[in-house]
Amino acid sequence: MSDLPEDLTNPELVAETELAFEGALRPHTLAEFVGQKKVRGQLELLLTAASMQGRTPDHILLAGPPGLGKTTLSMIVAEETGKPLRMTSGPAIQHAGDLAAMLSSLMPGEVLFVDEIHRMARSAEEMLYLAMEDFRIDIMVGKGAGATSIPLELAPFTLVGATTRAGLLPNPLRDRFGFTAHLEFYDPAELELVISRAARLMGFEISADAIQVIASRSRGTPRIANRLLRRVRDYFLVHQSVGDRSAVDAALELYDVDTLGLDRLDRAVLRGLIERFKGGPVGLSTLAVSVGEDSETIEAVVEPFLVRAGLVSRTPRGRVATEAAWNHFNLSQPNVL
Numbered sequence: 001m002s003d004l005p006e007d008l009t010n011p012e013l014v015a016e017t018e019l020a021f022e023g024a025l026r027p028h029t030l031a032e033f034v035g036q037k038k039v040r041g042q043l044e045l046l047l048t049a050a051s052m053q054g055r056t057p058d059h060i061l062l063a064g065p066p067g068l069g070k071t072t073l074s075m076i077v078a079e080e081t082g083k084p085l086r087m088t089s090g091p092a093i094q095h096a097g098d099l100a101a102m103l104s105s106l107m108p109g110e111v112l113f114v115d116e117i118h119r120m121a122r123s124a125e126e127m128l129y130l131a132m133e134d135f136r137i138d139i140m141v142g143k144g145a146g147a148t149s150i151p152l153e154l155a156p157f158t159l160v161g162a163t164t165r166a167g168l169l170p171n172p173l174r175d176r177f178g179f180t181a182h183l184e185f186y187d188p189a190e191l192e193l194v195i196s197r198a199a200r201l202m203g204f205e206i207s208a209d210a211i212q213v214i215a216s217r218s219r220g221t222p223r224i225a226n227r228l229l230r231r232v233r234d235y236f237l238v239h240q241s242v243g244d245r246s247a248v249d250a251a252l253e254l255y256d257v258d259t260l261g262l263d264r265l266d267r268a269v270l271r272g273l274i275e276r277f278k279g280g281p282v283g284l285s286t287l288a289v290s291v292g293e294d295s296e297t298i299e300a301v302v303e304p305f306l307v308r309a310g311l312v313s314r315t316p317r318g319r320v321a322t323e324a325a326w327n328h329f330n331l332s333q334p335n336v337l
């Protein structure tokens with residue numbers, strides 16, 4: 001059975017039922033997209049220049065933790081260019097043939113979104129280099145000494161790749177993107193805008209200070225903000241409460257969302273760091289093993305927010321719990337000599 005409080009603040013997990021809800025709240029244009037001012041400006045310039053020259057926009061890599069709007073931005077690129085969008089993901093491309101079939105059926109100008117692009121098969125990656133650069137692929141026919149390659153022209157397309165692990169992409173692939181957008185966690189004021197927009201779309205009243213509380217517990221992530229808002233709306237409905245701060249506090253307490261919005265895994269990592277390793281420094285893989293998770297999840301999903309929240313720092317000797325982390329658990333940091 002799923003543990004609801006844990007799921008609530010995990011931006012990686014998206015239930016089927018949530019997809020329709022997310023779809024309804026997605027902004028459709030760059031102007032509607034809240035926050036990420038720098039990335040918005042960069043994308044706007046890239047898309048406008050391409051449209052002025054009547055060409056397909058350069059390939060775009062969107063890098064950043066889950067739930068910050070990478071899928072949404074890929075949809076916006078398609079909407080802004082007025083072209084169809086084809087969506088797939090790295091794990092779905094396990095053979096070069098899967099990719100060849102998709103690339104050869106693209107319409108001119110189509111936007112191809114590849115989520116988790118760092119998880120694509122190596123053979124497909126190599127095919128993609130040529131496709132991105134020359135809009136061409138080489139199809140191998142036959143086997144062994146008699147094998148020949150037949151070039152196949154492709155319609156020009158824009159690849160939008162999304163990754164939580166830009167560092168894992170091989171250089172030749174990374175270099176073929178005309179632009180890499182690094183999505184940052186949202187600050188509370190931006191999340192307040194995301195939440196008030198979503199509340200408006202969901203058609204319910206909520207006070208400004210209630211919005212503030214939700215924003216402060218959303219881990220800088222719009223997906224979590226929208227999810228908490230949904231639970232708060234349920235609470236308002238069932239308890240027939242007005243959308244004020246005390247009802248929000250009660251709703252979030254019920255779902256065990258702490259004051260910083262930390263989830264079970266965040267807390268396990270922090271507690272492990274403090275209790276088992278006296279606050280560190282400790283290496284990433286040792287820390288991951290101690291909480292029963294793989295290093296990739298800790299590095300890509302858990303750590304970025306803990307670092308950004310000032311709870312963990314990365315040092316050359318390993319991860320260290322900061323004083324704020326000790327304080328969060330009401331523990332006192334031992335004196336470091």
Ligand SMILES: Nc1ncnc2c1ncn2[C@@H]1O[C@H](COP(=O)(O)OP(=O)(O)OP(=O)(O)O)[C@@H](O)[C@H]1O
Nearest residue numbers: 022025026033034066067068069070071072222223
């Ligand atoms: N800037 C934004 N303004 C308003 N809503 C946003 C914004 N960014 C994301 N959202 C909302 O947050 C939810 C998650 O966004 P999205 O699916 O684009 O994230 P993602 O980065 O692609 O996540 P993942 O990598 O896990 O697929 C969606 O419901 C979307 O509407």
